[in-house]
Amino acid sequence: MTWIFLALIVAVALFAVTLYNSLVKKRQMVEEGWSGIDVQLKRRSNLIPNLVETVKGYTEHEQETLNAVTELRAKVGSTPDGDVARRAQVEGMLSQALGKLLAVAEAYPDLKASQNFSDLHASLNQIEDAIQKARRYYNGATRDLNVAVESFPSNLVARQFGFEKRNYFEIEDASERAVPLVEFQQD
Numbered sequence: 001m002t003w004i005f006l007a008l009i010v011a012v013a014l015f016a017v018t019l020y021n022s023l024v025k026k027r028q029m030v031e032e033g034w035s036g037i038d039v040q041l042k043r044r045s046n047l048i049p050n051l052v053e054t055v056k057g058y059t060e061h062e063q064e065t066l067n068a069v070t071e072l073r074a075k076v077g078s079t080p081d082g083d084v085a086r087r088a089q090v091e092g093m094l095s096q097a098l099g100k101l102l103a104v105a106e107a108y109p110d111l112k113a114s115q116n117f118s119d120l121h122a123s124l125n126q127i128e129d130a131i132q133k134a135r136r137y138y139n140g141a142t143r144d145l146n147v148a149v150e151s152f153p154s155n156l157v158a159r160q161f162g163f164e165k166r167n168y169f170e171i172e173d174a175s176e177r178a179v180p181l182v183e184f185q186q187d
Contacts, residue, residue: 019157026145033138040131058111069097084167142166
């Protein structure tokens with residue numbers, strides 16, 4: 001009888017260790033996903049001053065749009081690293097402002113024809129695609145962790161060792177989801 005009881009305790013302990021290790025893996029995947037988003041957002045942030053300066057060189061009456069982009073870039077930099085929801089909100093506003101900045105180019109044929117602007121625009125498009133891929137990875141990893149944290153019996157281990165649900169990286173405001181259509185016509 002003692003052997004059966006001992007075997008049962010060992011089996012439960014091994015099961016708990018397996019659940020714990022699974023939770024650790026999922027948490028690390030979320031951290032990795034956030035790191036990927038962060039890298040892409042920093043790349044975009046580093047591109048913004050060049051884009052603003054290029055547009056500024058061709059436009060005279062778009063100061064409000066240029067200021068909005070610059071201010072939102074600074075706001076992104078001051079958002080705490082762990083505040084995913086706030087960061088998503090500010091990044092959404094920045095994306096909206098960048099869309100308006102790119103739409104300005106339609107009114108300035110010389111700007112549209114600029115190779116520097118074209119290169120910056122192409123780089124921005126590549127970075128936006130990379131942000132979307134990183135966001136999908138992060139949100140998938142977050143979903144897996146959140147399910148494990150809430151599901152029985154892993155929720156018992158999660159609660160015991162302080163594993164918590166994470167926030168998704170998503171745009172809350174439906175108007176921010178609408179990406180302005182910017183088409184550059186080649187003459």
